[in-house]
Amino acid sequence: MNDPRKHHYIPVFYLRQWATNGFLCEMRKIRGKIIVSTKAPDGTGFQKDLYKIEGVPAHVAQHFERTFMQMVDTEAANAMRKIPAGRTESWSVKERDAWIRFILSLIFRNPEAVSVVKEEMRRIWAEGFQSVRDNYDAFRRPGDPDTAEEYLALANPNSPAIAASNFLQRMMNSEAIAAGILKLRWGRVTFPLSRWTLVTSDRPLDLPHGLGQKESYIVLPIGPRTIFTGTNEPLDLKNTSASKQAEMVREINERTVSMARQYVWAVDDSARQFVRKHIGTLPERQLVSDCTRQAAMQQAQH
Secondary structure, three states: OOOOOEEEOOOHHHHHHHOEOOEEEEEEEEOOEEEEEEEOHHHOOEEEOOOOOOOOOHHHHOHHHHHHHHHHHHHHHHHHOOOOOOOOOOOOHHHHHHHHHHHHHHHHOOHHHHHHHHHHHHHHHHHHHHHHHHOHHHHOOOOOOOOHHHHHOOOOOOHHHHHHHHHHHHHHOOHHHHHHHHHOEEEEEEOOOOOOOOOEEOOOOEOOOOOOOOOOEEEEEEEOOEEEEEEOOOOOOOOOOHHHHHHHHHHHHHHHHHHOOOEEEEOOOOOHHHHHHHOOOOOOOOOOOHHHHHHHHHHHHO
């Protein structure tokens, strides 16, 4: 079996929700301009070998995409079917775990985040190695080589790449963050009367206040007229007027587009000027906390 080379950071099953007759509208920012194209869901939202682990045997290099990411997307696709049907209260444990893992993946799986993690791990391991050089007498144990350079020569040179892959998988499986998401009230909101339709992007997840706070919430567009929500208080938006629905859709779209870095997808190009105005106007999230850095440094040193 050939290993997958197209690594979709926005999965095909998700983008299909915006497709009409098998195609959706792609709006891409290139050198400050918005270029509009018609694409199949499997022909966009990917980067070749994005999650490939460099410098390891071929059967290991694509393991993260072939095994972990494909599992994430397959199980999330099955779980998401319950949201348009309005059955978010009857999810099995497996379905809830799958959906939480998918939500977490949306934070870490894009090219910019993967690049940040890989670079940070390279830097952390370089600092860890330097710390060993500077303090080898304190680190050295019985049976270790006489010099720091001999000791470090025994280390796997691909350790930073492996550590980056392990970090991404660990964060997408984070029990602490998952517990925070699980505490929220899950639901959906539909906008059948809005004159506008929802868009999505390469940063579709809106999680502006973190988790565990009174104001915490999650909003994720899952189709042109439906969002998944996670809130501390129940939402009651029944009998909302057409104008109010349109206003809410516009606010959600502004967040979705403002978080985007390169891509916005929609059912058509009617939001082209809106995308040009708002794309990329919000800053990126911090991905590697000081606590996580310290843990990675300790791993590098050992």
